[in-house]
Amino acid sequence: MRGRFAPSPTGEIHLGNVWTALLAWLQVRSAGGTMVLRIEDLDPDRSRPAYADKLMADMKWLGLDWDEGPDVGGRYGPYSQNERRALYQVALDRLAAAGLVYPCYCTRAELAASAPHAGDQERLYPGTCRHSPVPADRRSARRPALRLAVPDGEIAFTDLHAGYVCQELAREVGDFVVRRSDGVHAYQLAVVIDDAAMEITHVLRGHDLLGSTPRQLLLYRLLGCQAPVFTHVPLLVDAEGYRLSKRQQALSVAALRAHGITPETIIGYLAWKANLIDIFQPVKAAELTGCFDIAKLPGEAVIVESYELWQV
Numbered sequence: 375m376r377g378r379f380a381p382s383p384t385g386e387i388h389l390g391n392v393w394t395a396l397l398a399w400l401q402v403r404s405a406g407g408t409m410v411l412r413i414e415d416l417d418p419d420r421s422r423p424a425y426a427d428k429l430m431a432d433m434k435w436l437g438l439d440w441d442e443g444p445d446v447g448g449r450y451g452p453y454s455q456n457e458r459r460a461l462y463q464v465a466l467d468r469l470a471a472a473g474l475v476y477p478c479y480c481t482r483a484e485l486a487a488s489a490p491h492a493g494d495q496e497r498l499y500p501g502t503c504r505h506s507p508v509p510a511d512r513r514s515a516r517r518p519a520l521r522l523a524v525p526d527g528e529i530a531f532t533d534l535h536a537g538y539v540c541q542e543l544a545r546e547v548g549d550f551v552v553r554r555s556d557g558v559h560a561y562q563l564a565v566v567i568d569d570a571a572m573e574i575t576h577v578l579r580g581h582d583l584l585g586s587t588p589r590q591l592l593l594y595r596l597l598g599c600q601a602p603v604f605t606h607v608p609l610l611v612d613a614e615g616y617r618l619s620k621r622q623q624a625l626s627v628a629a630l631r632a633h634g635i636t637p638e639t640i641i642g643y644l645a646w647k648a649n650l651i652d653i654f655q656p657v658k659a660a661e662l663t664g665c666f667d668i669a670k671l672p673g674e675a676v677i678v679e680s681y682e683l684w685q686v
């Protein structure tokens with residue numbers, strides 16, 4: 375088994391990141407597999423090297439180690455996406471040579487106008503530039519984004535936690551971006567290239583990415599690569615039901631440490647929330663490998679109240 379944790383260094387890591395990291399780590403460690411740390415610093419506008427350094431220090435403090443990663447290297451490096459752009463471009467060129475990719479000159483405003491009620495939902499691209507390509511003399515100076523021409527048909531898979539998932543991609547998501555207009559390769563493409571190239575067999579990540587998985591499975595298929603087994607775990611949410619995010623600074627690992635909370639308390643708290651232990655007590659991550667079981671994980675999002683951490 376080869377698993378990975380693939381954080382984006384866009385802020386201090388918080389309890390929600392540790393939750394996913396711990397469960398991914400336990401899945402691998404309980405099976406005696408190899409753990410990979412990959413820094414997903416693809417987006418230059420949002421990623422900061424200092425956050426990557428901090429998150430590695432936080433992970434080590436929590437007792438979550440890795441066998442391959444940016445600091446220790448490994449056979450499948452480099453382990454930062456920023457250094458892997460050439461690989462993404464090779465894959466993109468292959469898709470383009472197969473006629474599966476087309477340029478899209480639509481602006482954000484045009485896309486918003488075409489789906490005004492989509493809200494936060496993934497916007498279904500209406501296929502404007504696929505069906506009526508912009509003639510060369512009317513193209514703006516702006517570089518186009520590149521989209522994948524999604525074929526009709528269903529993509530189905532069985533998630534080890536979420537169960538059977540089936541999506542009709544063309545109808546539900548439409549042609550998605552594989553390279554942004556600023557030249558940055560899309561997460562959907564990069565994550566597939568990396569997981570395939572790093573021979574990842576098991577991906578465990580947050581439930582928020584469940585809806586991305588059919589797009590990724592299509593890319594695996596088009597690129598002729600073996601897809602990993604997926605496990606999408608429930609998210610941690612605050613008392614109002616909002617997903618924990620980098621905005622909740624009070625639940626960052628740095629803030630918890632500054633308040634004297636120990637790594638064992640954080641791990642014990644999360645293990646208790648994951649139903650891996652019956653009572654909330656301090657525990658080391660390495661002591662949990664014997665009790666990891668995906669079937670025990672809660673079915674729904676898990677509510678976190680920060681005061682609970684002080685109750686041990």
Ligand code: GLU
Nearest residue numbers: 380381382414565579583
């Ligand atoms: N880099 C992504 C994130 O931080 C996770 C990607 C993945 O696990 O596939 O949300």
